[in-house]
Amino acid sequence: MILKNKVLFLFFLLGLNIGFSQKTKDIIIGEKISVFSDTLNQERTILIHLPKSYNDTIYSPKIYPILFLLDAQDHFELTTGIANFMSNRLDSKLIPEYIIVGINSENRISDYTPSNSTIDPEGVFVDAFKVSGNSSKFLNFIEHELLPKIRRDYRTSSFKILTGHSLGGLTAVSDFISDDSLFDGYLAIDPSLWWDEGLLTKIVQSSEFNQEEYYKKKIYISGANNSNSINDTTAMRVNQVKFYEAVQSKPNIASKVKYEIFENEDHGTVPLTSIYKGLQFIFENYKMHHMLGASANEIQEHFNSISKTLGLKLLPEERVIDILGNYFLDSTKEIEKAISYFELNIINYPNSYHSYFSLANAESKNGLLSKAKLNYEKSLELKPKFKQAQEGLASLEVRSDN
Known part of the structure; x- marks a missing residue:
């Protein structure tokens, strides 16, 4: 029941805001x-x-x-x-x-x-x-x-x-x-x-x-x-x-x-x-039931299995994993779980500046400042003028000075 309520709450928060960056x-x-x-x-x-x-x-x-x-x-x-x-x-x-x-x-x-x-x-x-x-x-x-x-x-x-x-x-x-x-x-x-x-x-x-x-x-x-x-x-x-x-x-x-x-x-x-x-x-069995309660490894295993069945390589969608990871990070305060979700995105999308940014944010909140610094820098390497990553990196420097 608790998990079901979490799912409904997540949809309430995000269901009307699941579009993409297009104007x-x-x-x-x-x-x-x-x-x-x-x-x-x-x-x-x-x-x-x-x-x-x-x-x-x-x-x-x-x-x-x-x-x-x-x-x-x-x-x-x-x-x-x-x-x-x-x-x-x-x-x-x-x-x-x-x-x-x-x-x-x-x-x-x-x-x-x-x-x-x-x-x-x-x-x-x-x-x-x-x-x-x-x-x-x-x-x-x-x-x-x-x-x-x-x-x-x-x-x-x-x-x-x-x-x-x-x-x-x-x-x-x-x-x-x-x-x-x-x-x-x-x-x-x-x-x-x-x-x-x-x-x-x-x-x-x-x-x-x-x-x-x-x-x-x-x-x-x-x-x-x-x-x-x-x-x-x-x-x-x-x-x-x-x-x-x-x-x-x-x-x-x-x-x-x-x-x-x-x-x-x-x-x-x-x-x-x-x-x-x-x-x-x-696309039988494409839908993963109880994804919100699953670990990052379980999500990857599900998509590996359905890919083998269809003969088509399917990955967990980067956007979905990122949204869920931020839900764990900000709403439920499950920082370790959030980090595992962001790490999954980096495995599947190694050239995603946004995935490195999300991971760096989570690591920063978890006190892993050296790791966060490396991932902010990786995000900026992939997108040099990414303002949010620049701000994240600057905030780490302030914390290090203190």
Whole structure:
């Protein structure tokens, strides 16, 4: 109960003041750019959302996973809002921050279908489907044209997620089961797995399907109720269930697939819940419970473990550890614990002028004046005109004279 009250008190103190050192008059969720694709022979509109910490001037520059979002014109604002909520809750973070790269759709039938088929779920010919079957070309555009540009222009890690709805979800599932899949995680929101008479399910069921590769990649598949009755017997639901049953029969990938049905949502409303729940699944166990009561070593061990599981190096966030360290230093007067938190930041962010400054402050309060002096000096070495470190160093000299 005491620990719970500490957590609530910390949120009361800091919950409304967890922003970053950025000054702007406008609330900006992203930027729009145009990329000409030689592969697709057309200009594509791309929406970019950077995490809140991307331009922070206090803490060390970070690299970020990338989430590629299909049909960005419909889902960009929703996805950025969910991402910010899930990744900016101090010690209640559900996921790491990541860069969102939204791709506006031009011709969904062409871009998002893995094969050429002109038949709808009821077996009826659809003339508009004649252009289908170009998802491999579309994914080639992402891999060889868009991704290199994003990596050149922004600080990114190697970890990538693909999120798609409906036919976009079909693209996500198609890449997930391919031998040369591009992404590490997938969100397939109410995917159109009825396409081409359940083609993707047949691929998984075939003897040629390669399941010998060790799958670190994960996919979250959601389903909605698209019928007018309690029991959804539409082609959308039936084919999703068939695909899920097929992958569950493959022991190497069964645990990497989660299928969740939302009976109270329809095809249009299901993205909201799916994105939230899907990201939780991709970053399962990312959240460290009771971080406030944990030692610095326990925090590091948690992030080492989740990094190994995901195949992505994740560190305790410098800002969070610094805030918690100062909470122990100033509010609870646990100076030794505060020092261990600041030392953890220096281990993970050795070029952070602010981490050396925070450690020096704690050491100064603990009477470790020679150590504090060295760390103030290190902070100034990294940021020569850092006024607070200059003042801290000057205060040590006064104390030494006395």
